[in-house]
Amino acid sequence: MRTSPTNRKPTMNRQTAPASPQRDAAAHKTPALAFRNVSIKRSDRIIWRHGNFTIPSGSITAIVGANGAGKTTMLKAELGLIPLNSGKITVLGGSAGTTNGLIGYVPQNYAGDIESNLTAEQSVLLGLTGTKFGIHPTTRAQRAQAREAMRFTGVDDKRHYRLSELSGGLRQRVAIAQALVSGPQILMLDEPLANLDLAAQHEIIHVLAKLNHEMGMTIQVVSHDLNMLLPILDGAVYLLDGHPHYAQMNEVLDADLLTHLYGTKVQVITTPQGEMFVTPGPEEAVDTTPDIHRTTELAHLHDHDISDLNANFEQNETTAENVRSGNHVDTISHMASQPKQQEEDSKTENGQEEA
Amino acid sequence: MIMGNAHFGFNSEWMTILSAAFMHNAFIAGACIAIAAGVMGYFTIARHSTFAAHALAHIGLPGATGAVLLGLPVSFGLGIFALGGALIIGALGKKASQREIATGTVLAFATGLGLFFSRMSSSASQQMQAILFGSILTITSDQIWGFAIFDVLLLAVVTVAYRPLLFSSLDEQVAQAKGVPVGIMNVLFMTIMAGVITVAVPAVGTLLIFALVVTPAATANILTSTPLRSMLLSSILCLASIWGGLVISAMFPAPPSFVIVAISTFFWLLAEGVEALRHH
Numbered sequence: 001m002r003t004s005p006t007n008r009k010p011t012m013n014r015q016t017a018p019a020s021p022q023r024d025a026a027a028h029k030t031p032a033l034a035f036r037n038v039s040i041k042r043s044d045r046i047i048w049r050h051g052n053f054t055i056p057s058g059s060i061t062a063i064v065g066a067n068g069a070g071k072t073t074m075l076k077a078e079l080g081l082i083p084l085n086s087g088k089i090t091v092l093g094g095s096a097g098t099t100n101g102l103i104g105y106v107p108q109n110y111a112g113d114i115e116s117n118l119t120a121e122q123s124v125l126l127g128l129t130g131t132k133f134g135i136h137p138t139t140r141a142q143r144a145q146a147r148e149a150m151r152f153t154g155v156d157d158k159r160h161y162r163l164s165e166l167s168g169g170l171r172q173r174v175a176i177a178q179a180l181v182s183g184p185q186i187l188m189l190d191e192p193l194a195n196l197d198l199a200a201q202h203e204i205i206h207v208l209a210k211l212n213h214e215m216g217m218t219i220q221v222v223s224h225d226l227n228m229l230l231p232i233l234d235g236a237v238y239l240l241d242g243h244p245h246y247a248q249m250n251e252v253l254d255a256d257l258l259t260h261l262y263g264t265k266v267q268v269i270t271t272p273q274g275e276m277f278v279t280p281g282p283e284e285a286v287d288t289t290p291d292i293h294r295t296t297e298l299a300h301l302h303d304h305d306i307s308d309l310n311a312n313f314e315q316n317e318t319t320a321e322n323v324r325s326g327n328h329v330d331t332i333s334h335m336a337s338q339p340k341q342q343e344e345d346s347k348t349e350n351g352q353e354e355a
Numbered sequence: 356m357i358m359g360n361a362h363f364g365f366n367s368e369w370m371t372i373l374s375a376a377f378m379h380n381a382f383i384a385g386a387c388i389a390i391a392a393g394v395m396g397y398f399t400i401a402r403h404s405t406f407a408a409h410a411l412a413h414i415g416l417p418g419a420t421g422a423v424l425l426g427l428p429v430s431f432g433l434g435i436f437a438l439g440g441a442l443i444i445g446a447l448g449k450k451a452s453q454r455e456i457a458t459g460t461v462l463a464f465a466t467g468l469g470l471f472f473s474r475m476s477s478s479a480s481q482q483m484q485a486i487l488f489g490s491i492l493t494i495t496s497d498q499i500w501g502f503a504i505f506d507v508l509l510l511a512v513v514t515v516a517y518r519p520l521l522f523s524s525l526d527e528q529v530a531q532a533k534g535v536p537v538g539i540m541n542v543l544f545m546t547i548m549a550g551v552i553t554v555a556v557p558a559v560g561t562l563l564i565f566a567l568v569v570t571p572a573a574t575a576n577i578l579t580s581t582p583l584r585s586m587l588l589s590s591i592l593c594l595a596s597i598w599g600g601l602v603i604s605a606m607f608p609a610p611p612s613f614v615i616v617a618i619s620t621f622f623w624l625l626a627e628g629v630e631a632l633r634h635h
Binding site: 081100101103105107110117118122123126127130131133134135136162178179182 | 515525
């Protein structure tokens with residue numbers, strides 16, 4: 001049975017709770033997500049296999065990989081929306097799909113083609129009441145909860161706007177507010193930065209960092225582009241050679257790995273400030289053939305034997321324990337130290353609305 | 356005024372026509388149709404199923420002419436075929452209703468089949484035009500009872516399933532992740548849609564139904580900003596179109612279906628125009 005999201009404690013209460021060491025200790029006990037020998041098959045083709053990793057609570061994790069590597073598929077598997085070919089996914093202690101009441105899900109291109117006249121507030125409220133059959137007038141408490149979620153993502157002043165009137169960035173933040181309103185412990189976002197301009201991307205990143213920092217939210221972000229997310233990430237699941245691998249951030253940022261991952265040359269540059277950027281490499285010689293494989297064919301090429309597999313799993317678990325660092329805290333201060341950037345962001349956002 | 360052989364003049368006896376029993380029936384039927392079309396029009400647009408709704412009416416056509424062939428009531432055959440089509444489209448999922456090529460092909464085939472059936476008997480042939488373009492003036496009291504019962508059922512179901520239906524219209528994946536039975540919502544929506552088509556076809560026919568089910572809802576969406584208000588306004592616009600169509604067609608020699616569709620389209624153009632001006 002799926003749990004009703006409204007039975008859970010209100011989201012914003014956790015915001016007022018101090019981000020104490022207790023919370024961190026509790027977070028370490030049960031990982032937010034655990035994959036055990038998971039493989040996914042869609043219409044007789046293995047998308048990826050040998051998924052063995054855990055994602056610690058309270059972390060921000062990217063799911064990266066080339067187009068068609070099965071990133072969105074991974075989120076859907078975690079939500080129990082598609083069946084597993086083998087293995088088991090545990091989410092917040094329950095098997096995938098049984099704990100969805102505790103997960104906020106923001107799909108790709110949310111309400112991107114909406115033609116109805118729903119306002120931002122009504123959309124957010126559906127995150128709270130949308131599963132209820134019967135006659136349920138919206139209560140004042142529910143409205144307050146929706147307001148609180150919208151305030152958190154910075155769209156409170158847009159609550160009476162129709163979704164169709166909002167820019168992509170604002171609509172994305174409405175979508176996040178809808179996912180937050182029922183008080184989830186995990187937030188899953190599918191390509192939240194796609195089709196947004198730089199300013200809007202920054203706003204979303206800021207909201208995610210704040211959620212993680214102030215509420216200890218475990219966040220998973222599917223993204224084909226790591227650059228924007230780098231400052232807030234604790235780790236990444238990278239879908240490479242038909243297998244998902246989990247690693248903490250400094251391991252993922254390896255030029256060779258990324259080059260292999262994306263099938264095009266990628267460089268990692270460390271600036272004097274310690275920031276790292278992943279950039280496309282210099283123009284390749286015309287006659288070189290990039291090392292590109294379809295993920296499905298690679299899934300068949302790679303077969304680990306079982307001892308290898310278990311070793312891998314344990315190693316991943318250890319890695320997961322080690323991952324939690326103060327990375328995201330740095331990020332917030334880093335972002336706060338760029339007020340000019342923020343100003344420009346909001347200007348652009350306003351400009352978009354007028355257009 | 357005389358245009359060629361056609362008379363196009365004001366009918367001073369129009370009040371007498373309006374007080375006739377068949378007009379009475381038409382007005383009541385119009386109210387029933389307006390409620391059903393107004394409520395479901397909103398969801399049809401929200402679910403991007405306008406083309407599927409349009410197609411359902413055409414899928415119903417061979418059912419209607421086939422029923423005449425077999426000596427069954429037109430609405431019965433229409434309803435059965437529309438329901439069959441609705442269940443198939445619904446079972447295939449929300450995305451299927453957006454598969455325009457497949458839907459369009461089935462639509463064309465169904466229309467052809469409707470023609471084929473109609474040519475197999477003279478009575479079906481006679482009814483063909485009524486089915487294609489509506490015959491609101493021939494609606495019987497029995498039909499009105501059917502419409503009224505359908506409206507009550509529709510309102511009851513939509514009231515109970517309102518939020519999950521809306522949630523799954525907004526974003527099916529999120530709704531599904533949160534536990535809304537989106538498959539059931541699809542089938543439910545399409546089933547009700549088949550009912551609305553069956554009820555609305557007698558008014559304007561299978562060809563013009565879009566203007567009665569979708570157009571008023573689109574107009575209401577421009578002018579309102581909550582689903583409930585949109586449904587209410589959509590019903591009112593639909594009612595104004597049908598009743599206005601009846602009155603004007605009593606005054607002037609124009610078929611009611613045409614006037615109904617014309618008024619509905621006029622409202623929509625007006626709303627679009629006002630909206631465009633407001634943005635400049």
